[in-house]
Amino acid sequence: MRNHESKSRKVKIQNRLSEVNEIELLEAWIESVKPESGSNPLSFDPLTNKAPVGRLPDGSFSRYAGCDRFSQLPVSKKTKDGLTQCKYKTMTDIQRASLPHSLSGRDILGAAKTGSGKTLAFVIPVLEKLYKARWGPEDGVGCIIMSPTRELAGQLFEVLKSVGKHHGFSAGLLIGGRKDVDAEKEHVNALNILVCTPGRLLQHMDETPNFDCSQLQVLVLDEADRILDVGFKKELNAIISQLPKHRQTLLFSATQTKSVQDLARLSLKDPEYLGVHEESDTATPNRLQQTAMLVPLDKKLDMLWSFIKAHLNSRILVFLSSCKQVKFVFETFKKLRPGIPLKCLHGRMKQDRRMGIYSQFCEQRSVLFSTDVASRGLDFNKAVDWVVQVDCPEDCAAYIHRVGRTARYLSGGRSVLFVMPSEMKMLEKLEEKKIPLRVIKANEKKIQSVSDLLASLLVKYPELQHLAQRAFVTYLKSIHKQKDKEIFDVTKLPIDEFSASLGLPMTPKIRFLKQKLKGKTVSEALSLIPEDTGNENLLELPIKKPDRAKSDVEEVEEDLLLAKEAQEAGENIDSKGHDMLATRVTKKKKLKINVHRPVGTRVVFDEEGNTLPPLARLAATSSGADSVQLNKEKVNQRYAELRKDLKVADKEDKDLDHKRRKEKRIKEKMKYKRGRDEQEEEDEELSGSDAEIPGGRVDKKSKIYFDSDDEDGERKGDIAREGIAADAISLAEQEELALKLLNSMHS
Numbered sequence: 001m002r003n004h005e006s007k008s009r010k011v012k013i014q015n016r017l018s019e020v021n022e023i024e025l026l027e028a029w030i031e032s033v034k035p036e037s038g039s040n041p042l043s044f045d046p047l048t049n050k051a052p053v054g055r056l057p058d059g060s061f062s063r064y065a066g067c068d069r070f071s072q073l074p075v076s077k078k079t080k081d082g083l084t085q086c087k088y089k090t091m092t093d094i095q096r097a098s099l100p101h102s103l104s105g106r107d108i109l110g111a112a113k114t115g116s117g118k119t120l121a122f123v124i125p126v127l128e129k130l131y132k133a134r135w136g137p138e139d140g141v142g143c144i145i146m147s148p149t150r151e152l153a154g155q156l157f158e159v160l161k162s163v164g165k166h167h168g169f170s171a172g173l174l175i176g177g178r179k180d181v182d183a184e185k186e187h188v189n190a191l192n193i194l195v196c197t198p199g200r201l202l203q204h205m206d207e208t209p210n211f212d213c214s215q216l217q218v219l220v221l222d223e224a225d226r227i228l229d230v231g232f233k234k235e236l237n238a239i240i241s242q243l244p245k246h247r248q249t250l251l252f253s254a255t256q257t258k259s260v261q262d263l264a265r266l267s268l269k270d271p272e273y274l275g276v277h278e279e280s281d282t283a284t285p286n287r288l289q290q291t292a293m294l295v296p297l298d299k300k301l302d303m304l305w306s307f308i309k310a311h312l313n314s315r316i317l318v319f320l321s322s323c324k325q326v327k328f329v330f331e332t333f334k335k336l337r338p339g340i341p342l343k344c345l346h347g348r349m350k351q352d353r354r355m356g357i358y359s360q361f362c363e364q365r366s367v368l369f370s371t372d373v374a375s376r377g378l379d380f381n382k383a384v385d386w387v388v389q390v391d392c393p394e395d396c397a398a399y400i401h402r403v404g405r406t407a408r409y410l411s412g413g414r415s416v417l418f419v420m421p422s423e424m425k426m427l428e429k430l431e432e433k434k435i436p437l438r439v440i441k442a443n444e445k446k447i448q449s450v451s452d453l454l455a456s457l458l459v460k461y462p463e464l465q466h467l468a469q470r471a472f473v474t475y476l477k478s479i480h481k482q483k484d485k486e487i488f489d490v491t492k493l494p495i496d497e498f499s500a501s502l503g504l505p506m507t508p509k510i511r512f513l514k515q516k517l518k519g520k521t522v523s524e525a526l527s528l529i530p531e532d533t534g535n536e537n538l539l540e541l542p543i544k545k546p547d548r549a550k551s552d553v554e555e556v557e558e559d560l561l562l563a564k565e566a567q568e569a570g571e572n573i574d575s576k577g578h579d580m581l582a583t584r585v586t587k588k589k590k591l592k593i594n595v596h597r598p599v600g601t602r603v604v605f606d607e608e609g610n611t612l613p614p615l616a617r618l619a620a621t622s623s624g625a626d627s628v629q630l631n632k633e634k635v636n637q638r639y640a641e642l643r644k645d646l647k648v649a650d651k652e653d654k655d656l657d658h659k660r661r662k663e664k665r666i667k668e669k670m671k672y673k674r675g676r677d678e679q680e681e682e683d684e685e686l687s688g689s690d691a692e693i694p695g696g697r698v699d700k701k702s703k704i705y706f707d708s709d710d711e712d713g714e715r716k717g718d719i720a721r722e723g724i725a726a727d728a729i730s731l732a733e734q735e736e737l738a739l740k741l742l743n744s745m746h747s
């Protein structure tokens with residue numbers, strides 16, 4: 001027994017000695033032939049396969065800058081073994097360009113096309129840095145790898161595990177949507193490498209006792225431009241403030257930032273900027289065939305349906321602009337049975353389900369409807385045949401990342417972008433960014449219409465109607481919120497036709513466009529109605545009437561529907577569900593209600609219970625001048641009454657709404673106090689907000705954690721915004737309050 005123990009101790013000592021020797025050798029090698037700062041190793045001639053590697057007979061070292069095989073790099077045997085087992089032999093361009101610099105400890109800003117192997121370009125230096133520092137369990141967190149989405153973090157974690165499997169480091173995946181946060185807290189201090197999303201990392205920084213990153217050696221931001229953009233600004237600043245300045249920082253993305261401000265935030269030291277495909281003719285992979293098709297908004301679903309039916313043996317990734325769009329298209333198309341499995345992925349799904357869907361999609365032919373949650377970094381086993389962008393991406397970078405889900409590494413792929421007539425500017429912008437797009441015309445004969453099928457589905461399944469309405473509103477909202485107004489202009493969209501194309505019997509109201517009328521309340525708007533229109537027969541309201549042929553009965557039903565949705569959404573509407581201001585105000589067309597319209601289209605009862613058409617009793621019943629005068633007076637009187645009623649109703653609604661918001665805030669606060677961080681149920685939705693609108697993030701009121709792909713995060717942001725608006729409590733006041741609380745806790 002004792003013999004055995006001493007033997008194993010001997011082996012350990014030997015291993016340690018050989019590791020120490022290896023590290024000394026690696027350090028000497030790296031130091032003696034490191035590439036000049038500012039050089040791009042891609043311009044060096046590769047070493048031949050037979051050239052000796054490492055220490056040469058004359059005591060010098062082989063050159064590693066410019067070599068094209070992992071075996072020629074000054075990296076440890078453990079890393080080399082991991083790479084060999086994963087069958088990685090030859091380096092990709094970004095790996096060739098960046099590894100010689102990153103292995104010598106320099107900060108890196110790496111930009112290379114999608115699918116070009118950026119992950120290994122940071123995983124290898126991370127492993128090597130910690131290995132050379134002889135990092136052990138007692139040293140705590142040595143490296144943080146941050147990703148903007150959970151799926152991507154999960155994927156990076158897998159690469160790290162497989163390439164680093166011969167090293168003894170402990171690594172953990174810290175992402176939102178996992179329930180085991182308490183268990184995580186217990187272990188997080190023992191981890192050497194954290195692969196995380198910013199929200200979850202910050203949560204640990206704030207909540208985990210003794211969480212310590214003060215010894216951090218390497219910080220990696222994958223999809224760095226995304227993490228550096230406004231959506232993550234607060235989280236990132238808070239995280240960075242807790243990290244030591246003396247560290248190595250590696251930033252990678254397909255669309256990199258060079259903004260000095262951003263880099264200053266990260267305290268980079270003379271970073272090596274390695275944009276390996278900058279000289280390339282195209283910004284996207286060469287094996288990617290990209291097309292664009294002019295598709296009007298109301299024909300998008302027809303086109304998508306026809307496309308799917310024509311590619312039943314493919315793996316198709318479809319991008320839509322919001323999770324409500326995704327849900328609607330997924331649920332309805334599923335019922336229409338296109339003959340290929342359908343799946344959907346969006347930020348409101350529970351994390352386990354998201355992961356499950358992601359792997360299922362990698363395995364079989366299917367269509368995956370997704371929001372931008374799947375647009376960055378994900379490597380679907382090189383198996384996506386088509387990327388279909390039904391809704392236009394917010395900018396060229398988003399386009400590049402979406403199409404980058406196909407044609408990865410050496411494989412080919414195809415993509416198609418549906419562009420609406422109002423978005424043609426996008427094509428110019430893409431061309432400017434060196435994105436080779438072929439604009440093609442759809443074969444009209446092959447397009448199958450689904451609108452009628454959808455309409456019947458919506459009749460049969462009322463819940464789908466609700467989904468359709470939400471999809472409709474959130475789509476328009478996403479367009480309205482887009483920053484690039486040259487491309488996105490909600491007023492240019494065929495709104496009624498769009499509504500009909502979703503199968504909706506009538507156009508839902510578009511509440512958010514209220515702003516166009518400068519935020520006036522219902523009663524204020526009513527007060528704008530002229531006392532005397534100058535035309536005895538017409539009442540003009542600033543309402544866009546979508547379908548002139550639509551009957552009044554339809555209008556009543558429509559209002560009821562809208563009222564229901566608006567109430568759910570917590571909007572200010574009057575007690576009868578009328579939101580006259582917000583109703584279909586798009587092109588500010590005026591609805592003219594003819595008070596002389598035929599009796600019988602809309603049934604109204606008078607005090608005796610007799611049926612009357614609306615306002616008919618106010619209208620002229622004879623052609624005599626007296627009666628016209630009389631009716632005008634009645635009309636004005638009636639309006640005055642209406643205004644009064646509505647003012648009262650409006651006030652009641654405001655009070656109710658205020659109360660409701662207050663209750664909601666209190667509820668939310670309680671929720672966060674309990675430390676709940678789980679993903680909300682898919683169907684828990686907040687009034688008209690759609691979280692997948694990039695840049696739509698808002699300041700958070702208090703400690704709220706979210707990942708970019710976490711629609712709940714956006715929700716929480718919205719809640720915070722509501723809270724701020726309602727309370728008008730400033731950040732300074734909140735901080736003061738928090739301080740007081742803290743002081744009282746300590747005293």
Ligand SMILES: Nc1ncnc2c1ncn2[C@@H]1O[C@H](COP(=O)(O)OP(=O)(O)OP(=O)(O)O)[C@@H](O)[C@H]1O
Nearest residue numbers: 090091092114115116117118119254377379404409
């Ligand atoms: N040297 C290599 N040899 C063979 N395959 C590689 C090599 N490097 C990376 N790959 C493979 O290429 C694919 C794309 O790699 P990776 O996901 O790192 O790309 P990326 O540049 O990070 O893409 P994105 O910009 O979309 O995040 C992966 O399947 C990976 O396994």
